[in-house]
Amino acid sequence: MGAGMSDDVLPRHGAHLIARHAEAMLWLARYMERIECLARLLDVTNTFARDEDDTRNWLSILRINGDQEAFYARHAEANLANVAAFYILDGENPTSVQSAMAAGRENARTLRAIISTEMWLQINVFHSRIRGLTAADLLPDHFAGVCSMLKEGAQAHTGVTEGTFYRDQAWHFYMLGRYLERADQTTRLLDTRFNAMAPRLDAGDGAIDAGQWNTLLRAAAGYHAYRRVHPNGYQPKEVAGFLLVNTAFPRSVGLNLAQLEWHLSQLRTRYNLRGGMAALERVDHLNSTLTQKTVSDLVDRRLSPFLDWLQREIAGMHGDIVEGFCGG
């Protein structure tokens, strides 16, 4: 930011953002991010998690979203066909791609006067593509292609947004939503894996299942970066540190907290908005808690409760932002 730009004191005429629109911005970003995360997770599970226990692998996706009960109310067995149907086609399931896209588009519709035309166009086209998916698209010979289409559609949204969305207040709220969702998704991902592996760790087995770490990192889009940072293999505390503390990995909680902090500060300094205090305090607290030392200490004594706490804090931050800027 050049020094000259700070003279542009806002809010000025035309720069007001309707509180309801700020909240819709958060949600638009979150839903689109959610589609990408879910598509990647399904893809990775389908591709890399084909070991002896197929059910356990598909179950782990259900656990991430806390969907076991809802899933078994509709399906008898956790396998590719059922889990994919549940998460891609099922409009009754609020955590499905179908539902996220419908909700994302509805927010985009609310925001259509604010977002760029190209964002709307891409969302609209992506939405009809998702609505057009059928059970035939989930068959093994199509499934990988569908996951790619979903991932690419969500990424195209991210790219179009980066390239065309005017960076005023509304953009900051959009980015807050994106980083909240990324932080949340990474915590969930880590949580299920650590839960799943906890017995082995407690047993002091030490024989880390490389395949599982592999899958976990791929599901977070961090496999190759992790290899580069830690070429000597997998240590639970290093994997957890990479996903929680690392400040260069785009989906680490630490990096997302830094981004959240930056956008909240911008809203305060550039737009003179007072609503971000509670959220900023929470970021501060999280930052001071979330260190490699904490993570290393906790890995030995179960990381899971800590991850639960993190998830609650992230949800709390969303609440802080809505309450602070959007009148609750």
Added chain:
Amino acid sequence: MLRPGQPSHPGLSLLLSRLAAMPIESLRRRALDAERDLLERGITFTVYSDATAIDRILPFDLIPRVLTPPEWHQIETGVVQRVRALNMFLHDIYHGQKIIKDGIIPAALVLGNDAYCQAMVGFTPPLGTYVHVCGTDIVRDDSGQFLVLEDNARTPSGVAYVVENRHMTARVLSDLMTGLSVRGVDEYGLRLHNAMVDIAPAGVSNPQVVLLSPGIFNSAYFEHVFLAREMGIPLVEGRDLTVEDGRVWMRTTAGLAPVHTIYRRLNDDFLDPAVFNPDSMLGVRGLIDAWKRGTVSIANAIGTGVADDKAVYAYMPRIIRYYLSEEPILPNVDTRICAEPDALAYTLEHLHELVVKPVAESGGYGLIIGPHATKAELADFRARLKADPDNYISQPTLKLSVSPTLTDTGVAPRHIDLRPFAITGRDTWVLPGGLTRVALREGTLVVNSSQGGGSKDTWVLA
């Protein structure tokens, strides 16, 4: 496109020769492109009666409708004249009511009108403007005469299609436009914003204008978005606004911020639960009070529905003469008011050759087109008409003008109408052209978008 006796225009001849040189396959390909584009952009019109789909695109016919400079001159001056008369009429009926006292129009028709708003009596909106945005529906008969079919003085919609249709033509038919001087339509948003600034409460140097919409499920939501963007203003719903200390505020991320002019696309009934429909969840409590205190301006004003009532319409030529001492530049369609005994008798006798419309409906619902109706339909309608004659007007069936339109069987004539849009703040400005609606089904006269009509780009040649 060309009619006997129409003055030739070099642009028109050029356009016709270019069109003639275009193979039908090329036109179809372009039409498909346009249709896909509309779908992808979600340029949609909600149809209430179709529960299965809230979105449907308004079909676009890619062959433009062309108006020559003299034709446009008549329409433009005629619309300006009409808007002036409408504003004077509204001021009068909410103040001295001279037009009633002078016996020009029956008191019952005005004061007993559902749209007559007691809250407006004695109140003068800024600049004396009531109808800030007016859409005038115009048809053309077989003699080439333009005729006003109805005025839309409440919250007329359709202008977004005018601009989007032009963009669509530029996208898929740019070679048709090359070198032709067609008057632009892009300044509508700017003009509308300027008018909203014109009418803002006195003493506000940089007024905050907002567009008040019923929300994303409204049939014209796409247009609300379009206008908010073109005007560069927030698109708000009732729940985003609040009235405190007699002033209107919007809820922003910085807290409450003052609002000075509201371009509302919400009907009168829903605007303020304190004054109108107490169950309205869409409006803002206290809005009318703030308006009457002069702390906020509202466009269009409330109670303008009297002026575009189908029965009052019949009196428009007399209203124009009364206030302006001028002959109407755009005549009315010859209209009979069934509330009058002679007119009712005539209508009943000639039902099979007339168009009979309920005065309280819009969108082409509940009307009958005599020549197209079956005996049973006529009998049924006759009974309805007799039971409630006050609710109907009748007009001759016009031989509406046609325009070349791309159909399944090639380029063929289809009936069209025209809705120019006039903006009034300090002055009245008419967007060159307007919305041309086209009845896509052969022989159909109803062009309403809710009844399967489409639209065309409208070119005013310079």
